Amino acid sequence: xxxxxxxxxxxxxxxxxxxxxxxxxxxxxxxxxxxxxxxxxxxxxxxxxxxxxxxxxxxxxxxxxxxxxxxxxxxxxxxxxxxxxxxxxxxxxxxxxxxxxxxxxxxxxxxxxxxxxxxxxxxxxxxxxxxxxxxxxxxxxxxxxxxxxxxxxxxxxxxxxxxxxxxxxxxxxxxxxxxxxxxxxxxxxxxxxxxxxxxxxxxxxxxxxxxxxxxxxxxxxxxxxxxxxxxxxxxxxxxxxxxxxxxxxxxxxxxxxxxxxxxxxxxxxxxxxxxxxxxxxxxxxxxxxxxxxxxxxxxxxxxxxxxxxxxxxxxxxxxxxxxxxxxxxxxxxxxxxxxxxxxxxxxxxxxxxxxxxxxxxxxxxxxxxxxxxxxxxxxxxxxxxxxxxxxxxxxxxxxxxxxxxxxxxxxxxxxxxxxxxxxxxxxxxxxxxxxxxxxxxxxxxxxxxxxxxxxxxxxxxxxxxxxxxxxxxxxxxxxxxxxxxxxxxxxxxxxxxxxxxxxxxxxxxxxxxxxxxxxxxxxxxxxxxxxxxxxxxxxxxxxxxxxxxxxxxxxxxxxxxxxxxxxxxxxxxxxxxxxxxxx
Numbered sequence: 001x002x003x004x005x006x007x008x009x010x011x012x013x014x015x016x017x018x019x020x021x022x023x024x025x026x027x028x029x030x031x032x033x034x035x036x037x038x039x040x041x042x043x044x045x046x047x048x049x050x051x052x053x054x055x056x057x058x059x060x061x062x063x064x065x066x067x068x069x070x071x072x073x074x075x076x077x078x079x080x081x082x083x084x085x086x087x088x089x090x091x092x093x094x095x096x097x098x099x100x101x102x103x104x105x106x107x108x109x110x111x112x113x114x115x116x117x118x119x120x121x122x123x124x125x126x127x128x129x130x131x132x133x134x135x136x137x138x139x140x141x142x143x144x145x146x147x148x149x150x151x152x153x154x155x156x157x158x159x160x161x162x163x164x165x166x167x168x169x170x171x172x173x174x175x176x177x178x179x180x181x182x183x184x185x186x187x188x189x190x191x192x193x194x195x196x197x198x199x200x201x202x203x204x205x206x207x208x209x210x211x212x213x214x215x216x217x218x219x220x221x222x223x224x225x226x227x228x229x230x231x232x233x234x235x236x237x238x239x240x241x242x243x244x245x246x247x248x249x250x251x252x253x254x255x256x257x258x259x260x261x262x263x264x265x266x267x268x269x270x271x272x273x274x275x276x277x278x279x280x281x282x283x284x285x286x287x288x289x290x291x292x293x294x295x296x297x298x299x300x301x302x303x304x305x306x307x308x309x310x311x312x313x314x315x316x317x318x319x320x321x322x323x324x325x326x327x328x329x330x331x332x333x334x335x336x337x338x339x340x341x342x343x344x345x346x347x348x349x350x351x352x353x354x355x356x357x358x359x360x361x362x363x364x365x366x367x368x369x370x371x372x373x374x375x376x377x378x379x380x381x382x383x384x385x386x387x388x389x390x391x392x393x394x395x396x397x398x399x400x401x402x403x404x405x406x407x408x409x410x411x412x413x414x415x416x417x418x419x420x421x422x423x424x425x426x427x428x429x430x431x432x433x434x435x436x437x438x439x440x441x442x443x444x445x446x447x448x449x450x451x452x453x454x455x456x457x458x459x460x461x462x463x464x465x466x467x468x469x470x471x472x473x474x475x476x477x478x479x480x481x482x483x484x485x486x487x488x489x490x491x492x493x494x495x496x497x498x499x500x501x502x503x504x505x506x507x508x509x510x511x512x513x514x515x516x517x518x519x520x521x522x523x524x525x526x527x528x529x530x531x532x533x534x535x536x537x538x539x540x541x542x543x544x545x546x547x548x549x550x551x552x553x554x555x556x557x558x559x560x561x562x563x564x565x566x567x568x569x570x571x572x573x574x575x576x577x578x579x580x581x582x583x
Contacts, residue, residue, distance in 0.1 A: 006093060006100040015039065015099050022054050026103040028573070030090055035074055036061065039092045041101045042077045046070060047085035048128070049566060050576045067577065085117075085129050111140050115150060122154045122196040127560060130192045131567030134185065144176045144184055149287040151188075155195045156294040159202030161301045162276045164517040165195025170279035171517075171524040173286040175507060178500050178527075183508045189564050190511040190520075208235065208297065210242040218244070218253050225261045232304045237261075238297050245292045252423040255281055258296070259419050260427035265308025266315070266325060267434040271412030273299075273306045274431060275521070278415040281422070309434060314441065319359055325433050328367050332426045341373035347382055354386045359440045366436055376424050376432070380417035381532050383435045387413040388529060390442045391522070391545030393449040396482050396552075402445055403549050407522050409438040410545070414525035417532075450483070450548075452541065453490040461488060465496030469505040472547070476509050476554045485551035486544045493543060497535040503527050506547065512561035515553050522549055 010021050015034045022029050022044050029044040031054050042063070044053050051067040058064075062080070063072045070084035077087040088105040107113060114136035121129030137147055148169060155166055168191040176184050216224075221244045228236035241258075248254045258281065262274040276299045284292055309315040310322045346369055353365045369379055387410040394406060413435040419428045462468050472488045475481045492502050503523070510520050526546035533539040569576055 006091075006102050009092075009099040009101050012039075012094055012097045012099055019058070020054050021099075022052075023101065025090070025101075030101055030103075032092065032099060032101050033058070033063075033074060038075070039094060039099055040075055041090040041092050042072070042074070043088040043090075043105070045087075045570075047079070047087050047132075047570075048083070050570050050574070052577075053087070082124050083126055083128070085126075085132065109136055111137065111142065114140065118147075118150060118192075119154060122151065122158070122192065122199065125193075125196045125200040127189070127193045127196070127563045128567055130196060131189050131564050132571065134189055134192065135567060135571045138185070144188060145173065145286050147188055148173050148176075148191075148283075149291070151192050151195060152283060152287055152291065152295065155199060156205065156291070156298060158199035158204055160205040160298065161198075161202070162280060162298040163195075163198040165191060165198040166283070166295075166298060167276065167279050168194050168517045168520060170283040170286075171520050174282055175503075175524055175527060178503065179507060180504050183504050183511075185568070186511045186561065186564050187507055189567075190560065193560055193563075194517065205297065208238040208242055210246045210293075211239055214243055214247045216243065216247070218248055218257065221248075222257050222260055225257060226264050229261050229264050229304055234300060234304050237300050237304055241296060241300065242293055245296060251289065254292075255419065255422040256425045256427050258299075259423075259425070259431070261303060263427060263431045265306060265310065266322065267309040267412070267438060269302065269306040270408045271415070271434075271438070272408070273302050274419070275411055275415040276302055278418050282418070315437075321359055321363075321437060324360055324363050325437070328363050328433055329426075329430045331367065332370065332429050335367065335370040336424070336426060336429065338371055338373045340375050342375060344369070344372065344374040344378065346372070346374060347378060350379070351382055351386060354383060354436055354439055355389070355443075357440070357443055359437055362436050362440055363433060366432060370429065370432075376420050376429060377417065379432055380413070380420050380435075381529070383432060383439060384410065384413040384417050384525070384529050385533075385538050385542065386439045387435070387442075388526065388542040388545045390439060390446060391549050392452060392486070392541045393446045394545075394548060395446060395448055395450055396480075397448070398445055400480075400552055403552055404518070405438075406442045406445055407518050407549060409435070409442055411518070411521045411525050412438060414528055418528065450486075452544065453487045455494060457487055458491040458494060461491040463491075463495045465492060465498075465501060468492040468495070469502060472505060473509055476551055479555065480552060481554075482548050482551045485547045489543050489547045490540060493535070493540050499530055499539070499543065502543070503530075506550070509554070510550060512558050513554060514556040514559055514561075519550050519553060522546055 009023050009032045015021055020031055020033045022031050030041050031044040032041045035058055046053055046065040048068055048070050051065055053065055056065045061074050063074045071080045072087050077089040079086050091102040091106050093100045114133045117129055118133035134147055172187045172191045221240055224240045244257055258277045262277040280296055280299050315321045350365055353361055390406040416431040416435045468488055468491055475485050475488055506523055510523050523546055526542050529542050530539050
C-alpha cells in the first residue's frame with residue numbers, strides 16, 4: 001500500500017506536450033515524465049551528486065544525467081552505473097485527464113532498505129553509497145555499534161584475512177564513545193570504505209568447522225594450536241580455534257590461547273600479528289562474542305604465514321638476541337609465581353634501561369622486574385611510554401619512511417598492554433620482551449633526538465583550547481609541519497588538560513587523509529595509553545609523538561573525505577551544483 005498523499009501535477013495533455021514537469025514533493029523535487037505511453041516519476045535530484053535530472057535527456061527509456069553521465073531506467077529509477085546509486089521512484093495516477101504523483105517514494109527508506117544499500121556499497125566498493133546508507137541508518141536510530149556490527153559481518157563473510165579494514169573497524173569502535181557525531185561518521189565511513197576495498201577482489205571465506213569431539217582441555221587445545229601454527233597448517237589451526245571458541249567459557253582463557261599462538265613467533269610480521277589478534281578481541285567486545293566464530297578465523301592467515309624476528313638477521317647480528325630472549329621466556333612461569341608487589345618502585349630505573357643501548361641488559365632488567373613482583377601492567381605501560389617517546393623525539397633528519405618502525409613498535413607495545421589487561425599469563429607476559437627490544441631497535445631514529453617543547457616555546461601560541469584545535473587543523477594542512485604540530489598539542493595540554501576534545505580533532509584530522517591505517521592505529525594506541533596516565537609529562541610526550549607522526553604524512557588529496565562530505569551535503573538536501581556563498 002502506497003503511503004503519502006497524491007498531489008496534482010498538470011493535465012495529461014500538458015505533460016505529453018512538455019514530456020517532463022517538476023513539482024515539489026514532501027522533501028524533494030519530483031520529476032514527472034511522459035514517455036512511451038507511460039507516466040512515471042523519479043526524484044529530480046541525481047543520487048550521485050544531486051544535479052537536476054530534468055536538465056538531462058531521455059532516450060529509449062534511459063534517463064541520463066548530463067553532469068557525470070549517470071544513466072537510469074526511467075520506469076524504476078535503477079541505475080546502469082553502480083557508482084551513481086539508484087534514484088527513488090514515485091507512484092503516479094491519471095484521473096480524469098489530470099496527472100497526480102505521490103509525495104513519498106514508492107520504496108520507504110526503512111532500516112532494511114539502508115542495510116541493503118550498505119551491503120551493496122560494500123560489495124562494490126562504492127564509498128558514496130556506503131556513506132548515504134550509514135547516514136540513513138543513524139537517522140533511523142541505529143547506534144554506531146549496530147552499524148559497525150553490520151560492516152563486520154560483511155567483512156567476516158566476504159574475505160579470508162584480517163586486513164586494514166577490520167583493524168580500522170576495531171580501532172574506530174574503541175574510540176566511538178569519545179567522538180562527536182560528526183567525527184564518528186567520518187571514522188566509521190573510513191573503516192567501511194577500507195573494508196569494502198579489501199573485500200572487492202577477495203575470495204569469500206570458506207567456513208571451517210570445530211572438531212566434533214570437543215572434550216579437550218584448554219591446555220591440549222593450546223598445544224595443538226601452537227603446533228599447527230608452527231607448521232603453518234591453516235585448516236588445522238582453524239578447527240582448533242573454532243573448537244576453543246565453542247568450548248572455552250572463560251573469555252580470558254580464549255584470549256590467552258590466542259595470545260600464545262600470536263607470540264609463538266617473536267614479533268611476528270613486525271608486531272602486526274599480535275596486534276591483529278588483539279584487535280579481533282576488542283572488536284568482539286563491542287559487537288558481541290556470539291560473532292567470535294565468524295571474526296576470529298580472519299586472523300589465521302596472517303598467524304600461520306607470518307615470519308618472526310627469529311628469521312630476521314637484525315635480531316641475531318650484531319648482538320644475538322633470540323637465544324637470550326628464548327631463555328627468558330622459559331623462566332616466565334617460574335617468575336610469575338612471585339607475588340605481585342603493588343608498591344614496586346623500579347619504574348624510573350627500568351625506563352632508563354629501556355631507552356639505553358644495551359639489549360641484553362634490557363632482557364635481564366625486565367626479567368628481574370617480573371621476578372621481583374613488579375605489576376605486569378606497570379611494565380607494559382612503561383614499555384609503551386618509551387615507544388611513544390621514540391615518536392616524540394623522532395629526528396626529522398631521518399627519511400619519512402623511517403617513521404614506520406617506531407610506529408609499529410608503539411602499536412605493538414600497546415597491544416601487549418591490552419592483552420595483559422585481559423589476563424596475566426606466561427603467554428601474554430612473554431610479549432613484553434620483544435616490545436622492549438623493539439624500542440631498543442628504534443634508538444638510532446632519535447639521533448639527534450628532537451627537542452621536546454617547553455613552556456617557553458609555547459608563548460607565541462593561543463591559550464584557548466578551541467583556538468588551538470582550530471590551529472592544529474590548519475597546521476596539518478601544511479606539508480611536514482612536524483615540529484609546529486608538536487608545539488600546538490603541547491600548548492593545548494598546558495592550557496586544557498581535557499584530552500577528549502583534542503583527540504576528537506586528531507581523529508578527524510587522521511580519517512580525512514588518504515594514507516594507510518597506521519596513523520589511525522598510532523592515534524588509537526595513544527588514546528588508550530593516555531588513559532593510563534594522569535596529566536603530566538608522560539601523557540604530553542605520548543600525544544606529541546602521535547601528532548608528530550601524523551604531521552609527517554599530511555596533507556594528502558583527501559579524496560575519501562571529499563566523498564564523505566558530498567554524502568552529508570546530499571543528506572541535508574544541499575544543492576552541490578550551485579555556487580557556494582562567497583565563492
